[in-house]
Amino acid sequence: MVRLNRLVATVAAAVVVAAGLAVAGPTGAASAAVTPTGVDISWPQCGKAVPTGQAFAIVGVNADLGNTTNPCLAEQLSWAGQSVGGSAQPKTQLYVLFANPGLQASVWPKSNTYKGTAPANRFGKCGTKGGAKQLTLACSFMYGYARGYDDVTARGIARPSAYRWWLDVETGLSYQSSTAQNRAAMEGMVSGLKAGGVRTIGIYSTASQWKTIAGTVSSSSTLHGRSNWIALGKSTITKARQACSGTPLSGGTIAMTQIETAFGSSTIDRDVSCT
Template structure:
């Protein structure tokens, strides 16, 4: 399966885009008038046309990296709030990027405390050794915690409890070859989101990408059994609906399927509700 195109633009392009949003009517989306569909957008859609017929919307909180803010977040949240409804999905949802760059991170944790809070770390103590930062499960957990806590508290998302949040897990972002390190960072993200007031957290990925990054997820893991938002890349809405009955992530249930379809002179991500 081809990776979703969301991150195909370069960081330079992200810096160049204006923090604006252009809305447009449904070009090539007649099926949405019959069966309501969602739309997801983020920084690549800054200063671009987006539909206005969406039943629900999912907005990316981050820029091209997990430690950045989507420069159009406020405008895109306003657009999302005007979703027309007609679906079982919440009208406005958010997603944040998973990443685990390890010791290559610009800021890597050296303790179990972040921004004055000390969450219970199930992997023990994150600490330095002989004055050097360490790639340990405890520190990966704290890295995930810090990124997610920032996503909720400093990026301008507003009322975190009002939205369903998704953790976006893709091979196009940084991750460790040791899948246990990635699971620890994801678990830290869940804790960080909850610490910021988030109540509902799901996982976005494909089965293959999630397996590459997370490996085997046991039934007692906080990652197990969460709602799934599954991507199928460039395809059709009909195939997206069929994918609702496909293979979910460990223990989970597919709630939505994302498909990239033609829109105007380009493409847009449409989202099918599976319930």
């Protein structure tokens, strides 16, 4: 993923260039031909070698920040569309970056309206005090709403409802020391994604990062009960399968686990379906 596997070195092997994306056949024991694993990629893989023959694929919508667009999104979606199947996972999925920079944001909300729409905000009214921006739960919700809505409507995604979307929650991204503020922003992102037409939204993180950023999620939160995609870092497919029976992040179920594996002279993220 963006922070867990931030940079991928150029693979020093012959590759075929198609649609501006370098592709290479699956290698090693983690090959999709042997085990039906998925692969996730994003902007760090622009122009770099990526596997083929994956069972399913997850593509990052953003570049390095939550308010940016992956410059290779179209090419990577085309690559993802060539996934071969063989698992219970949808062949093509998307992930977006969670962020809550608070008052340090280049644009921080001052009302409960974004692009002419006022979504239901259970945290109350976002406003200003003496003309100054306020770091309130209601405003964090609206910040998240704006990011989620833009991810669906402003990044060039056709038919957003056709995909399962994941909310990427990592400590390498901006977040507040208050877990309540972060949860409000995440709920806002969920609301914004739904307003843009997304139907299925899960959560990607690790147990420790989720605890740091989100803390405890109540059953009344729209984050509760969502499918989980758990990152394990450098590991094995066997351990990835074992992690499927771990403790979910927010009362949901673990749908996938992710490991970092060797790929040529570099690494790539592979994903194991728990279903």
